[in-house]
Amino acid sequence: MGVKGRAAFAIIFIIVFICSLWLHGGLENWDYCLKVYIQNQQSPSLYGNNVSEEDMAPLGLCPGQKFQVGVLLMHLQAAPVSTDDVLLEPYLASWDELIKFMDSLGPLVGFISQEIEAKTSIIRELAQKEAELKGQAQDKEATAEEQVSGTSISKGEPTHPSAGVVGRAYTSVHSMIKEELAQGLVDFTQPQASGCRTLLRLHRALLWLQLFLSSLAEEQSEAGRARSPSELCRDAYRVTLAQHHTWWVRKAAEIAFVAMPDRAFFYRLVCVDTQKEAAAILNRVVRAIQKVYNRTQIALEEHGMLELP
Ligand SMILES: *[C@@H]1O[C@H](CO)[C@@H](O)[C@H](O)[C@H]1NC(C)=O
Numbered sequence: 001m002g003v004k005g006r007a008a009f010a011i012i013f014i015i016v017f018i019c020s021l022w023l024h025g026g027l028e029n030w031d032y033c034l035k036v037y038i039q040n041q042q043s044p045s046l047y048g049n050n051v052s053e054e055d056m057a058p059l060g061l062c063p064g065q066k067f068q069v070g071v072l073l074m075h076l077q078a079a080p081v082s083t084d085d086v087l088l089e090p091y092l093a094s095w096d097e098l099i100k101f102m103d104s105l106g107p108l109v110g111f112i113s114q115e116i117e118a119k120t121s122i123i124r125e126l127a128q129k130e131a132e133l134k135g136q137a138q139d140k141e142a143t144a145e146e147q148v149s150g151t152s153i154s155k156g157e158p159t160h161p162s163a164g165v166v167g168r169a170y171t172s173v174h175s176m177i178k179e180e181l182a183q184g185l186v187d188f189t190q191p192q193a194s195g196c197r198t199l200l201r202l203h204r205a206l207l208w209l210q211l212f213l214s215s216l217a218e219e220q221s222e223a224g225r226a227r228s229p230s231e232l233c234r235d236a237y238r239v240t241l242a243q244h245h246t247w248w249v250r251k252a253a254e255i256a257f258v259a260m261p262d263r264a265f266f267y268r269l270v271c272v273d274t275q276k277e278a279a280a281i282l283n284r285v286v287r288a289i290q291k292v293y294n295r296t297q298i299a300l301e302e303h304g305m306l307e308l309p
């Protein structure tokens with residue numbers, strides 16, 4: 001194919017891609033992203049040059065933007081529990097913040113974040129459904145007991161014992177795996193919506209972001225040309241998520257990464273001015289992600305769930 005042919009192909013591809021985004025409602029984010037971008041342009045630095053000394057302290061808020069790296073870090077650090085488990089509520093809350101992060105990278109990356117948002121909703125809905133079922137079952141038991149004993153005097157128990165502990169099976173990665181296996185909800189041969197399958201999708205995406213953020217932190221400490229965030233993100237994608245995506249999704253993703261903002265944008269996003277300060281913050285986030293990722297990886301691996309269809 002000649003140069004003209006390739007250009008025509010690229011244009012047709014972009015048109016098809018934009019149309020498909022539009023069909024799926026993906027362009028609704030456009031306006032929002034532009035607004036976030038403009039706000040970010042105006043956000044002042046909060047940390048000055050004092051980041052490394054406060055490495056262990058919680059991060060403050062960056063005014064004028066949705067994504068808050070301090071909130072992300074807080075949720076990530078709240079997720080690991082006992083020696084090998086991960087709590088689902090802070091895990092999903094971390095994803096909420098990572099979705100804001102992706103949305104601020106430009107309207108095109110938004111099509112990936114929408115996919116992820118849909119996944120987090122699946123687990124939340126499963127948890128809610130489970131909590132409701134448990135609540136109903138307990139109500140029925142209570143009614144049956146009352147009928148048997150012929151008295152309806154309350155024993156002082158709350159009517160909804162499950163109300164406080166929303167979806168006990170969906171409390172942590174291990175409890176979810178155990179419950180879904182026991183209920184026969186995990187299909188190892190064909191795609192079927194389950195918490196485990198959905199977690200695996202999120203887990204794969206988390207590795208991509210972990211690699212991207214860690215390369216963003218490392219860059220410039222090495223000799224040679226500093227590579228752009230867009231290249232770093234594409235490379236991280238190629239060795240992680242791309243392995244699980246179809247050709248069309250891969251091409252769309254790579255186009256999305258081309259339009260990614262420059263390095264200075266990422267400094268503003270975490271409220272710093274230099275690469276060194278950004279690296280300090282990003283590395284904290286990467287370490288927190290690693291801890292969560294490693295635990296989830298081991299849990300999924302133990303149950304042969306790394307290749308769930
Ligand atoms: C940096 O933080 C320390 C406390 O951690 C404080 O004493 C010092 O004044 C700060 N320096 C600047 C330049 O803000």
Ligand SMILES: *[C@@H]1O[C@H](CO)[C@@H](O)[C@H](O)[C@H]1NC(C)=O
Nearest residue numbers: 287288289290291292293294
């Ligand atoms: C996570 O696992 C990787 C590879 O196994 C390891 O290099 C890294 O130190 C681990 N990180 C944490 C925080 O456990």
